[in-house]
Amino acid sequence: MTTALRVEGLTKRFAGMIANDDVNFDLLPGEIHCLFGENGAGKSTLSSCIFGFYRPDRGQIFVSGEPVHVGSPIDAIRHGIGMVHQHFVLVPEFTVLENIIVGTQRSGIGLKAADARKKLSRICESYGIVVDLDAYVWQLPVGRQQWVEILKALYLDARILILDEPTAVLTPGESRILFNIIGEMCARGLSIILITHKLAEVMQSNRVTVLRKGRVVATLKTSETSPDELVRLMVGRDVSFSVAKPALAPGEEVLAVEGLTARGHWGETVLNNISFSVARHEILGIAGVAGNGQKELFEVLCGVRKPDAGAIRLRGEDVAGLTPRALMDRGVGHIPDDRFREGLVPEFSIAENLVLGWQRSPKYRTGLMMDRRAIADLARDMIAQYQIAARDETVAAGKLSGGNAQKVIIAREFLHASGLILANQPTRGLDVGVIEYVQRQLLKKRGEGFAIVLASEELSDLFSLADRIAVMFKGEIMGIVDPRTTTIAEVGVLMAGGREGGRS
């Protein structure tokens, strides 16, 4: 059988760093082939080379057995290769139809909307994609927006589709539907390259290629391997998946939120009547699909967003509306979800980032000047203690990998916080090894008597760490459940807006 796509000896270097080293990869017609690996293993580089974003330094790409030159995404599309990005590139004010035909028009000035509509209806029908072509994109839920991206690729006659972390923003239900569509496409002879972190999705593929440090470690039939083996191949060592969570009785209440409501820039309600509490030795998990108010909740709790109504009590004191400074001084630590934008100054060194927010503290000053020696000593301590992979404390934080950057934030917040830690998506985009590390650190703080609010899109995170899980949907808490007596599927229903059914 000829391969749909074959890559031979592909090598790509960036400024002396090797991102893909002699990679061989092939994709059969009608196959789902998964690219699996840690961040920085070279998955994105490989797919970007295939789609023409990067030009490989060496190597050859074959489509249907023929050697091809893919110098740009336009070339890729010409060869029937399509790509759906993690972050969609749609114009919210355009309709689905407009989004698909604008910019994908091959010739002529007129939009030929009628022809396009006919073709798209046919595509939708054959793959079981249900989407209103005249709906505005802003009206669509995130899952449907992704279908629009897929439609766009199919409209361009893609035979090979690259899906980059397609379920990152989907509910479990939406993911299931996506995989049905993928299955339908494969049945019709399309080939799928699936890039993912999630083992459950890897296991739905036909074959899987594991990448580590830019090299192909193995290409396996999925039916002949196991999640344990894949993780071992990916990380290069054994990883214990479940961190042990000791049973601890919650202590006195640290944070109590009552009827918290906040409005957005346009007056829309972003947080609606939120109430919960967290006690010492307790982790409250916040589940929910991205964009359902988690970010706004954390912004209010850490003081960068003002609430419109409701009370936030920290050890009994009403702190609603206080500044970030005042909350930090009261012992609140915050691990934001956008670490390079909100958590770090990328141009600052590790040492400077470790005292960010505490630069005026007498601990780090001698007279009017900052105490460079004390800060450097502290930074060296933290680098050792948190196993931050960096040459020394003067390295700019922006040069660190996501995992090491996150360790800098965690080190800083754990060092300065006392009592309450707010962690929003602390494991997002991190390697398995680092995720395990972050989880253990959070449990350690729980053991020390901290109260922790932890939001994560990875339900596995919450189920292994949280003492209780609050599920958010459209700015509301749909229910607070006990992970010991609740299934992931039940939480999934709440995440999609279903009410807690008959349980108390």
Add this chain to the structure above:
Amino acid sequence: MIQFERRTETSGVWTTISFAVASLAGLAATAVLLASTGADVLQVFGALVKGAVGSPKALATTLVKATPLILTGLATVVAFRAQIWSIGQEGQVFAGAMGGYLGAQLLAGLPALLFFPGVLAFGIAGGMAVAWLSALLRNRFGVNEIISTVMLNYLAVYLLSWLLQGGPWGETGGTISYHQSPMLPDAAFLPALMGSSRLHAGVLLPFLAAAICALVMARTPLGFEIRGLGYNPEALRHKGVNIGRTVTLIMLSSGALAALAGAIELFGVTHRLRADNLIGLGYAGIIVGMIGGLSAWGTVLAGLFFGALASGAVYMRVLGDVPAALVPAIQGITLFLFLCAGVLARYRIVRVVVQ
């Protein structure tokens, strides 16, 4: 195929080469410009150098000319490092001179040890007042500081114009207005250094200011916040820094430095309030600060360089045939090429083998 690739680490050698090439290219471009006017290039360059550094008197002139440029350059550094794009140095120079003049009226008769700090403080206060308006507009109403500072520049320039012509400070000889104030009394002249009548004590202040700026930027919590604000204000806001207050502080510092330039011009050079000596000092300071790489000592060097050009130009003009616009042209060419060099320094040239 030759390609440019972004560097992950900047290289000192490569940066030096980039700027050396830029300087040479600037020299070459200037030579072409001179030749096109029909002047003898070597003779003009010779005159330029001689007028800049050829004698103690030339050196004194260079220092005096560099003084306001370094100060407005530092004003630029303080603001631009925080990515606050204040273009208000021009107006703040004027405000500094006006504040200083007002101070001289009020404090006349005080002993020199009180008088000079007093009048300079008046000048600084003038610049800070203008800068404070921009900061207020930005913090309170979200008005972009580029717009507000440019508008306030006009306000300051025309306020001086009114004060001198028809206003209370103008010098009138019968019915003629000279567009300048009467001469200040001798006691209000900044004392001369080393017996030279030209070299006033104010030339020391830019170096002091640069030292303080460098120290504040590199070593103090405020400098940490200024740099951080320039790189990532969002992270600073999350980590408890009061952005509005920091912006105000930065604008006030920037305004103070620019105003000091205006006040020193008044008490050290012109000894009377007039616009023509002040015009362009603020805008030139932006160029000086940029060429200085937004570092305090770099700005001192760039200011000295431009001071030398200005001083040399005076001498050069004696030769005749050389258009007076040459010096601003050289400034423009240098800025352009140095900005190019700054970009070039961040890239490396690589050969790519394409199969």
